[in-house]
Amino acid sequence: MSTAFDDLLAANEDYVREFRLAGLAPIAARGLAVVTCMDSRIEPLDMLGLKPGDAKILRNAGARVTDDTLRTLVLAVYLLGVDRVMVLPHTKCRMASVSSDNEVHEIIAEEYGVDTRSLEFHTNNDQVGALRHDLERIRHHPLLPADLPVIGAVYDVDTGRISLVEE
Template sequence: MSGAFDDVFKANDDYVARFRLQGLQPVAARGLALVTCMDSRIEPLDTLGLQPGDAKILRNAGARVTDDTLRTLVLAVYLLGVDRVLVLPHTRCKMASVASDDEVHDTILDTYGVDTRSLEFKTDNDQLGALKHDLERIRHHPLLPKGLPVGGAIYDVDTGRVTPVGS
C-alpha cells in the first residue's frame, strides 16, 4: 500500500477517538432500504433525516437495481428488518448522461486502453424510465414479499431536494 491510504487511516484514528455507534443492532431501525448512487455528492443519512442504524444503504453507479441489489434486498427484508425500499438516483448523473454502455466502453478503451465490454454498466439516458423499470423489478421479484412498499425519488445534487416520482 506504501502510503496510498495513510490519509484515510489517520482519519480513522480520529474517528475511533470519538466513536459513538457501539451497540447498534444490525437491523434497519426505521425499516428502510435505500438504493442510491455511489456519487460522493449524496449524503444519504442527512438527506433523508436518518441516523446511523436507521437504514440499509445500497450504493452503485447510477442507483440501478441490479441482480446483486435484488440479492441484497432479499437478505435485508428477511434478515435485517427492512420493510420498505426507496430507490434514489440523482440529477447530473454520469450514468444517465451517456447514450449507451457502448459509449462508456469506448471512452474507457480510447482513454485508458482497457476493454470493459465484459461488464454491463446499465447506463440509460432516460433516467425516469430507468427508475420506473427498476421499481418494477423490485415489486415483481418473486422472492420479495408482495405488497412491499417500494418508492422512487430523484435527488437534486444542486439543491439537496428529494422529489418523489410516481410509479
C-alpha cells in the first residue's frame, strides 16, 4: 500500500543503515538551548558549529518565547544540562512580515476558509522588539536561574550570518 510518506520511510531505512547516535546522552553536551524558527532554511547545528547532542533545539513559528517555550526551557535547565540560551529568529520570516495575528487569521480564512481565531500566533512585525521582549521573558522567569546567560541574534537566510542584537 502506497502512502504520502513512502519517500520518508524509505529515507529512514537508509538512515538506519548509517545510524551512529546510539548511546548519545540526553543532555546538552555544550549546555546550550537554541530557540529558533521552524523555517526549513535554518540549520541550527551547522550554523553554530554544533553536532548532535550538543544543544537542545526548540523550534516554533517565529522563534517566539511562548509559555510552552518557557516550560521547555525550565525542563532543559534543570533536567537536561542547559546552562545558556540563544534566541535566534531570522530574516524574511513570515511571522514578522504581518502586522498582527488578526491579519494571519484573515489570510487563512480568506484563502482556505478556516477560522483560526482560537489560536495565538505571536506575530510581530517589529522583529527586534519582539526578540528583546522574549529575552526579557526568559531573564525574568521566576523558575529560571537569575544568572542564566541569555543572548539574542538574528539569522540572515541569504548569507548564513548571525548578528547579535544589542540589549
